[in-house]
Each structure stands twice: as C-alpha cells, then as structure tokens.
Amino acid sequence: MKNWSIETLMAHFAENRDDYQGAVVPPVYQNSLFTFENWEAIDAAFDDRTNENIYSRGNNPTVTIAEQKIAALAGGERAKLFASGMAAITAAVLHCVNAGDHIIGIHNIYGPANNLMRHYLKKKMGIETTFVQGDQVEDFAQAIRPNTRLIYLESPSSAVFGLQDIAAIAQLAKKHQIKTIIDNTWATPVFQKPLQMGIDFEVHSCSKYIGGHSDVVAGVVIGKKADMEQLYVEEVELLGGKMAPFEGWLILRSLRTLPIRMKAHETNALQVAQFLEEHPKIAQVPYPGLPSFAQYALGQQQMTGYSGLMSFRLQTEDLDQIKAFFNGLALFKIGVSWGGHESLIYAPAISYLKELTPSQFTALGISLGDMRISVGLENAQDLINDLEQALQKVE
Ligand SMILES: Cc1ncc(COP(=O)(O)O)c(C=O)c1O
Numbered sequence: 001m002k003n004w005s006i007e008t009l010m011a012h013f014a015e016n017r018d019d020y021q022g023a024v025v026p027p028v029y030q031n032s033l034f035t036f037e038n039w040e041a042i043d044a045a046f047d048d049r050t051n052e053n054i055y056s057r058g059n060n061p062t063v064t065i066a067e068q069k070i071a072a073l074a075g076g077e078r079a080k081l082f083a084s085g086m087a088a089i090t091a092a093v094l095h096c097v098n099a100g101d102h103i104i105g106i107h108n109i110y111g112p113a114n115n116l117m118r119h120y121l122k123k124k125m126g127i128e129t130t131f132v133q134g135d136q137v138e139d140f141a142q143a144i145r146p147n148t149r150l151i152y153l154e155s156p157s158s159a160v161f162g163l164q165d166i167a168a169i170a171q172l173a174k175k176h177q178i179k180t181i182i183d184n185t186w187a188t189p190v191f192q193k194p195l196q197m198g199i200d201f202e203v204h205s206c207s208k209y210i211g212g213h214s215d216v217v218a219g220v221v222i223g224k225k226a227d228m229e230q231l232y233v234e235e236v237e238l239l240g241g242k243m244a245p246f247e248g249w250l251i252l253r254s255l256r257t258l259p260i261r262m263k264a265h266e267t268n269a270l271q272v273a274q275f276l277e278e279h280p281k282i283a284q285v286p287y288p289g290l291p292s293f294a295q296y297a298l299g300q301q302q303m304t305g306y307s308g309l310m311s312f313r314l315q316t317e318d319l320d321q322i323k324a325f326f327n328g329l330a331l332f333k334i335g336v337s338w339g340g341h342e343s344l345i346y347a348p349a350i351s352y353l354k355e356l357t358p359s360q361f362t363a364l365g366i367s368l369g370d371m372r373i374s375v376g377l378e379n380a381q382d383l384i385n386d387l388e389q390a391l392q393k394v395e
Contacts, residue, residue, distance in 0.1 A: 006073055006190065007259045014068035028249045029061045050232040057240055058232065063248030069255045070210070070220055074189035075196045078228035080236055081220050081248060085185065085205025087241030088219030089113050092201045093150065094239070095231045096179040099125040101149040106134035106164065108157040108364075110183060110205075111351075117152065135295065137168045144176055153199075154183040156288050156299070158309060158338075159348065160365065161186075163288065163295040166302050170198030185209070185339070189222075190262040191305035200227060206251055208339025209307060212261055216250045218243055261341075261377065265308035268383065269375040275384045276312045281391050283313040283369070308376065309338045311348075314369035314394065321394045322347070322369050328390035331383060338374030343383055346372045 004013065020027055034053045036042035045052040053059050063081050071079040082088040093116065097103060105117050114131075121127040129152075132139035140151060151173050155164040166182065173180045181201045182194045188209045194202050204210055206218035221231065236242065243251075266289070273287040285292075288299045289306030299306070314322055326334070332345040349368050352361050375383065 009072050010069055010255045010258055013072050014065045026062060026065055026249070026252065028245045029056075030245050031060075032056050050229045056245065057242050058237060060243075060245050060248060062245045062252065063243050066248045066252040066255060067220070069252070070189070071222055073255070073258070074184075074202055074222045075193050076202065076222035077225040079220050079222040080228060080232065081206070081218060081243040081251065082241045083219070083243055083247070084217050084241070085203070085207055085219035086112055086116075087239075088203045088205075088221045089181075089183065090116060091231065091235035091239060091241060092181050092203050092221045093117070093121070093152065095227075095235050096150040096181065096201075097121070097125075097127055098149070099127065100147065101127050102145045102147045103127060103129040103150045103152060104140055104143045104148060104178075105129050105131050105152040106154060106157065106162065107131045108134075108159045108162055109152065109154045110158055110185075113152070113154075113183065133162075134164045135162055137165055137172060140169055141172055144178070148176065148178050151178055151180045152183075153180065153194075154186075155192075155194075155302075156186045158183075158186050161286050161288050161293075161311070163298050163302075165298060166192075166194050166199060167197040170194075174198060186307055186309060187303050187305075188258065188262055188307065190259050191266075191307065192303045195222065197302065200224070206254075207337060209262060209265070210254060210258060210339075211251060212254045212258065212340060213250070214337070214340030214342060216247050216254075218247050218251055262305060262307065264377050265375060266305045268377070268380040269306060269308040269310060271380040272373070272375050272383055272387070273310055275387065279388075279391060281315050281394050283315045285310065285312040287311075307339070309372070309374050311370055311372045313367055314371065316394055317368050319368060324393040325390050326371070328393040329386055330389075331378065331386035332373060338372075340374070341377045343376035343378055344374040348372060 033055050045054050067079040067081055103117055117129040130143040132143050153164050170180055180199045182199045184202045185205045185208050202222045204220045206220055270289050273285050273290050276282050277285045287310035332343045335344050348366055348370055
C-alpha cells in the first residue's frame, strides 16, 4: 500500500473482498446494529468502540471503507464521514472550542460556516470570532487573544478564491497551542494536503468534488488518530450527524474516479478561464489557476492543481444585460452547489442582495456582474461555445 499512487489507493485500498464473497464492489451494509456471539465479544467491542462495528450511528462497514480511502488520500490517520458538509464543519468546530473561547476566521468563508461562528456560537456559547482578510499571516498573529482556541481557514475560499499561507499559519497556531481547521473543499485532497502542512483538521463538503455526481449531500472531517477518536466519542456519538450506509456507498463509488475527475476538471477549467480572460466583454477572471491571479505564486507553492470552480466579472453592470447572458446559456445549468459532472452557473448577487444592503454588498467586493461557474466534465470547446453565444447577447 505504501507505494501505491492515489489512483490505485482509490481503486483498491481498504477493500477486503474476501469479507463479502469476492464481490468487486462492497455491499451496502443497511443495518442499524451488529450482533455478537456472547457477553465477552460485545464487552471487548466496547473496549475499542471508536473502531468496532456496534451501532451504525458510530461505525458502519460500508461507510468505513470510504473513510479509510479518504484518510489515505489526504495523508491523515482517520476520517469520519457526516450527513453533510455543515454537519462535519459543526462537529469539527465544536470539538475545538468551549464556551467563552475565541476563534479567528477569514472574511470570505462559506456563508453558513460564517453564520455558525458569527451568530450562532456567539448567541449560544459566548464564543466570539474575529474575521480577518487572511492573505497575510500577520492578520492572524494580530488577532490572537489569550482565549483564542481555533483558527478556521478556507483556502482557496469558495466565494472570492482568497488563499491563505497554510503552512505558515499552522506553524503560528502551534506556537500558541491553537487548533486549526481548513475547509479544503475547493482543492480536494487530490490537489492540496493541508494535514501534511501542519493543519489539525481538514473538512470537506463531499457534496462537491468528492461526491462529484450531484447525487449525494455529505461531509467529512479528517485528522490525527487521537484527535479523531476524541471527536468520535463526543461530536459523532453525541450530535449524531452520521452518514447513511447508502451515502457511504455512493461516496465510495465516487472516490474511485476522484483523481481522474479532478484532472479533467482542471484541464477544462483552464481552457474556459483562458477563453474568458481574453474576452472583451469580461472584466476579470479571478481563478487561482491563471498566472494573472494575484496569489498565483502561493497557489503554486501549496497546491498541485486547480479545480473547476471560478468566478468572472462581466464588463456590464446593467441588470437586463447581465440577465440576458445568464438566461442565455444552454449547457451551463442554473443552480447552487458545484463540483459535479455538470457545468453550473450562479450569480452571488442573487442570494447576497437578499441578506445585505447595497453598501454592505459593495463592501464585500462583489458586483452585480459577478458570475460563479462550476466547470464540469463536458467537452471544453462545447462549454466555451456556450459561453460565447450567451456573451453575444450582451450589447
Ligand atoms: C466551501 C464549502 N464548504 C462547506 C459547504 C457545506 O457543505 P454541505 O452543503 O454539504 O453541507 C459548502 C456547500 O456549498 C461549501 O461550498
């Protein structure tokens, strides 16, 4: 196993086919509990309850195979799958903080994670969060307080693709005995390995690339064995946001093609980004894979590839023109989420304008003409042709 590349790991690692009659694909263990021969056997199982199959809120063999593959892919010791990315994020954050503690986050993290820290934890547990820009390590150093227990990163961030210097921030946090979590959904462990850069917990929405087929909502936390065993007996067992066996089976199916899908997303996305960057009706394309990207050098240093989610800004700020483009696309489907096989478009203004005043909206650095696209696995030229014909609808 040690010498296996990630493609081989995803195909074969953690699959003991003798245990399920040689079936090439493991079954869905659709059971809530496991039975034992006698007192001694169930007693022994409880002695190692974070690893044993006792009750499917904790462990389930189908889910475990997927967890072992993800841990191997990320270079972590343990992974735990959850019913959604937010269930994973909530479990990881709660694991790191107690009432009255302080968190440092970044401005542009995923909205509900932001709300969790900004409002919910403050209201329920008196936990304050300082949100920093995050492109300078100094931002974090200056925000540290005596009660800071957690630094929460998202690099690249999924809204504006801001990068943080992961290794330097992990080092700073360790010096101050502060735990670190990173949302690594954008890059996936195929392109970025934060645990190997010193981060304590990596979280993902598996509803994006790890799932990849737009047919499952799921999340995962990955980390060191001791940390994850403690998280198991607290946030997994007590909060109960577990993954269902069939979802585990779907994720297992998805992992087999994750490395190859990520390469295809990257190839397509780079072509689409280059097309957009050169187009006269486009003002800017903040995509970490383009050499023109402001933090391109940092990206090159800490990532080995780029996924398919990007944004671009139309030159026009006229809403009718913007809608003509948006509604004029045929191949790009309109929808939230990202990371699936299908290409999608969304305009952040649609949701932000429901929650923010126009001045708050502008202060975030977002414009009406900002488009977010998830470049899928279709043919790149077909996608470019679709964008071109929709751009022709803009005067
Ligand atoms: C970057 C990022 N993290 C976390 C989440 C939350 O994941 P889920 O929707 O699976 O709960 C999302 C969902 O859009 C996301 O984009």
